[in-house]
Amino acid sequence: MTETVVHVTTLEQWKSVLDVWFKQGYTWEHFYKWDYLENVFSGSSHYLHLDDYISQTPVIYGNNQPIEYSEFMAQQKEDNKMAMVYEVSQSAFDELRMIKAHEGTSLIGAIVAHAPFIKFIEVGNKAIIRYLADDPAIEFKVKEPLYRLWAIDRDGDKTYFDNYSLHAPATDDKYGAFTAPLEEIKKWNNQAWSLEKVD
Known part of the structure; x- marks a missing residue:
């Protein structure tokens, strides 16, 4: 899919954009759920970013050209004419x-x-x-199935691959583990990890 970055300035706009993406089946990048996360919205200007997951940033990095909320909603009206x-x-x-x-x-x-x-x-x-x-x-x-990587640690416990953490590439929380479609997850795999399908 094409990356989308939407500039929102109010909590109502924030919720409207999230409603659209939640209905399309997207979730937050790190939370794996549909939640407005109102505590993340602090009242200042924000950018909601959609790629494989939803994320939020106070500023824009790179070449992602943001669109204003009104333009985003106008696009949604056009898209709603289609299936x-x-x-x-x-x-x-x-x-x-x-x-x-x-x-x-x-x-x-x-x-x-x-x-x-x-x-x-x-x-x-x-x-x-x-x-x-x-x-x-x-x-x-x-929906394209998602996968995660797991291994047994030194203590004999099952641990999951986590590419989000700066400190350790593993977590004992399978719901907080890195998940991706099969082709993407293969890029992160090596002999230490085993592959499992996300339920």
Whole structure:
């Protein structure tokens, strides 16, 4: 994807940009969750950055040309005229296709029977219902799986590769470990590490 840097000046703008990216399935780089992290926003000018993950910086480094919040929102209105694409796991995608086929029952019956599963998917119930009802503006696809690296340390404990830390390249928190698609994770791998798929 193309990197995007958005300049925001208010907490409301901050939340609006994050809402757009959360709906597209992106998370914070180090937190692996959908959270506004309002404590990070201090009221001064900010730049929200999206590449593989969401990150924030008070200034711009390098050649990333920022866009203003108003321009970003105008682009979103244009993009909304096209199909919204949501990324889900392979198992969630297969389950949604099964519900959509609703063999032997009505679509409403299939939705009711699978309501707990539908609530579990974090893209929002409205988008799922629209997809199941054949709305051409809503599309689902399988998210590229993520992987992490692990090894056994000197104490015999399982530890995970962490390229974020300046002090040690390992963490015992698998949710805080470095994760990436297979091609990217292979760049960091060596004989000391083993590969595992992120659930």
